[in-house]
Amino acid sequence: MNVEIKEISATNFLFLPHTGVDNLESTFNKLIAWGTPLQLLEDENSKIGRIFHDSFTNTAPNKVRMSIGFKTSASIEQDSLISKTTIPKHKAIAGSFTISLEEFQNAWSQLYQWMHKNGHKPSYVAPYEIYNNDYRQHSEQKCDVTLYIPIF
Template sequence: MRRTNIDLKEDYTHRLSRVFSFIEKNLDADLSLKIVAARAHFSEYHFHRVFKFVTGETLNEYVTRKRIERAALDLVHRKNTIKTTAFKFGFSSMSSFSKTFKKIYGISPKEFQFQNPNKFSKIRQLESKIGQAYPDIEKYICIINNIKNWIIMKADIQIKEFSDLNLACVSCTGPQNLGLAYQKILLWATPKNLMSEDSKMVTIYHDSFKVTEPDKIRMSACLILEKPTETSHQIHEKNIERGKYIVGHFKINMTEFEKSWTGLFIWMNENGYQKADKDPFEIYYNNPNEHPDKKAIVDFCIPIV
């Protein structure tokens, strides 16, 4: 049977999943085509074609974008000096960093750091969706206070130590593809009798909506494994490392996920915590479609140092 472009893209995406992780963990290092292709066990020529086919970007374009996005988050969450951030993410000069940063975000790193840090956040996205201009300082403070009050009523927030979580995952790009990724997990897990009333699904966010365009957000749809299980060519294993997390437990409508994440990050900042260099994730405790009020029971988890 002839394989379609969609089939090929899904297969290559799976094969590149470890490459994406390697890139994200080594943004300060040499990520040349030769080094990354060798990591993927492809020839340089074949890897270049496959990578562009899957991501729509060359390796250099992808790495540069990831470095700038991570640098932007670093400026927002850690308030590092611009020079420290530039060298932390592999830029050899301030001029190169500033020029590339401005090309992606339209403003300099200095302007980005000292402007309202939520200009690029989900609040901005929600405002723009309904045709409103970005709020002035009074309106902004009102929005923040409303979210703070809302999260106090909606969430049980705790600091928890997590043990290692072993997962079976399917990665995808763009929120519109997350449902299909979960279908693949279920089709793989059900015949293996891995699904039960106690099974928990997890969504990992490898990128942030604060700084990455939605259609380029990488996510993983996952199932928590209770024991070691052999995966398939489309399912990869992943481990969420033990560590300390802010955990917000919610019972919410599906339309309230963005507001919940925004509120939890505000809570993090207000209480003096700092995000760790790990990916945030959601743990689901039910199927919202089976809840009488269509509510999702979910933990939002932010890794902290």
């Protein structure tokens, strides 16, 4: 785990809402199919990510609300499929990991433990993760991901 405190600029997030852990891959595939003709996958300023509106620690996995989308500087308007929001400017704990799909829960736990140990408090901005690769193309099927916990 590599951890940094970062100042994050406000950015657009174009997303599909998703609830629960079932059918996540379907939602990601729908997002990618939408973003491909707009060349968002080729844009170095666009990354796929997921915002968490609920915590798995106090919400049943099948009820956790999340937004799956593109964090992007591109000026693309929402349409009938995609919604748009802004992740506001904030300070965040950013933890970089190379992990399997099964290790996400542990990675988030480690990052929250680091936050508490170092005296930081989470802010009102929802935590999120940004994917830096396509895990299916990694030789060990691992995700190169950055987890963000916005803090005060």
